[in-house]
Amino acid sequence: MIEEIWLGISGIFMLLGAVGLLRFKCFYLRAHSATMTTVGGVCLSLFYFAYKTLWSIFSFKTLLIIIFLLLTSPTATHAISHAAFVNGIKPKSLVKNEMEGEK
């Protein structure tokens, strides 16, 4: 019962993230939807699997994967967004460009 609810919520997060990746019209909105919601869904599901098999080698490696995912996916998204901004992909509602003349 608890298993189905938990995994169902995680699956809903992943589906919503993938649908948002398809339907948004601005690149920065797509990046938000792609990394935040899907990584959240994946980590919820991994927390459940680590809880089921707690105190074993499986749960230690799963917790390691969770920590690594939560640490590195915002960094990667920030790097790609900076590269896209410098290369000319501007958001739809840009008011003031504070990064004039950056390489």
Next chain:
Amino acid sequence: MMFEYIIFISALMVLIRVIIGPSFADRTIASDLLINLLILYMILYSINTRSVIYLDIAILLSILSFTGTLSIARWVRKK
């Protein structure tokens, strides 16, 4: 079994964005997401076959996707 179907449908939608995406950044973000879904599927597979080696592959895949995304961001040049 429902959970694998949900992962599969999400992966199909992300694959459409990899093909369509009108710039390099769309494709990079979508491929990073595909590897995240693959990590989740590998953990499910390791539970199914009761074998621990697939977790090491999942850790390595996350490291690879991270360094790949960072190298694309570092070396893209202005047109």
